[in-house]
Amino acid sequence: MTATIVDGKSIAQDIRNEIKAEVDALNAKHSKVPGLAAIIVGERKDSQTYVRLKHKAAEECGFVSFNVELPEAIAQEDLEAKVRELNENPDCHGIIVQLPLPSHIDEKKILDTINPEKDADALHPINIGRLHCKGDTPLFLPCTPAGVIEMLKRSGVTIAGKRAVVLGRSNIVGAPVATLLMKENATVTIVHSATPKDMLVELVGSADIVIAAMGSPGFVQGEWIKKGAAVIDVGTTPVDDATKKAGYRLAGDVCFNEAKERAAYLSPVPGGVGPMTIAMLLKNTLQGFKKNVGEI
Numbered sequence: 170m171t172a173t174i175v176d177g178k179s180i181a182q183d184i185r186n187e188i189k190a191e192v193d194a195l196n197a198k199h200s201k202v203p204g205l206a207a208i209i210v211g212e213r214k215d216s217q218t219y220v221r222l223k224h225k226a227a228e229e230c231g232f233v234s235f236n237v238e239l240p241e242a243i244a245q246e247d248l249e250a251k252v253r254e255l256n257e258n259p260d261c262h263g264i265i266v267q268l269p270l271p272s273h274i275d276e277k278k279i280l281d282t283i284n285p286e287k288d289a290d291a292l293h294p295i296n297i298g299r300l301h302c303k304g305d306t307p308l309f310l311p312c313t314p315a316g317v318i319e320m321l322k323r324s325g326v327t328i329a330g331k332r333a334v335v336l337g338r339s340n341i342v343g344a345p346v347a348t349l350l351m352k353e354n355a356t357v358t359i360v361h362s363a364t365p366k367d368m369l370v371e372l373v374g375s376a377d378i379v380i381a382a383m384g385s386p387g388f389v390q391g392e393w394i395k396k397g398a399a400v401i402d403v404g405t406t407p408v409d410d411a412t413k414k415a416g417y418r419l420a421g422d423v424c425f426n427e428a429k430e431r432a433a434y435l436s437p438v439p440g441g442v443g444p445m446t447i448a449m450l451l452k453n454t455l456q457g458f459k460k461n462v463g464e465i
């Protein structure tokens with residue numbers, strides 16, 4: 170068996186085209202477009218790349234984008250004040266604070282400061298809480314987890330009734346993707362860094378759907394995968410690579426070449442989950458805008 174490659178780049182482009190069409194229609198009706206603000210603190214090259222891609226995608230969809238670049242040494246109160254300023258800005262419907270923040274900043278307090286109705290990353294505790302409430306539908310879903318679900322659905326993978334294993338328990342991916350899979354009626358197990366290795370291998374081998382989100386390059390071996398499983402690789406760890414212009418490449422959590430001989434569906438890195446995260450961020454900002462103009 171050779172897996173069908175789950176082309177996140179192409180699925181993300183479809184979503185962005187759908188968003189653009191909706192933005193054009195809403196602009197014709199309201200003479201207003203969605204606004205996305207991204208706050209970036211410091212000079213991290215990877216964060217700068219992600220934020221640049223987010224702005225470019227936003228502008229291509231007809232959004233206004235606000236770029237807020239702040240110095241590494243910014244004080245906690247000044248960063249909170251910047252977030253509050255965007256909370257008050259009527260042209261801004263989605264706010265993201267690119268993570269990680271410098272170590273002197275209390276990240277949790279910053280995320281708590283974002284207006285939950287503009288929380289396009291869905292990292293405010295109100296949105297996280299609503300996500301985990303049975304029967305609740307939060308205004309925003311966390312971008313990477315929602316992107317993973319969209320990739321499965323748009324590839325025709327059945328989630329309901331299936332056994333899913335999530336590797337990783339982070340707030341940003343592992344825990345929320347497990348909840349979303351459960352809300353789609355999968356039976357879900359989370360394995361993590363404290364799961365005994367033999368148990369982990371056995372559980373991965375029993376899964377119809379595997380979501381790898383450990384941030385550990387090549388951790389998931391092809392031979393662990395059940396034949397016919399759907400495997401989504403969320404790992405994007407920069408590893409040194411002298412053959413690349415940037416001097417590094419992004420490495421996934423799954424041994425791609427081995428896994429593609431066993432899986433029925435497999436997402437690549439890069440070109441898998443990464444573009445989907447951006448598409449879902451735009452979708453969330455559009456949601457915030459629609460709420461703001463009374464469309465939902």
Ligand code: GUN
Nearest residue numbers: 265266267268269290312
């Ligand atoms: N850093 C890595 N991933 C993300 C993300 O999805 N959102 C934000 N704000 N920061 C990140």
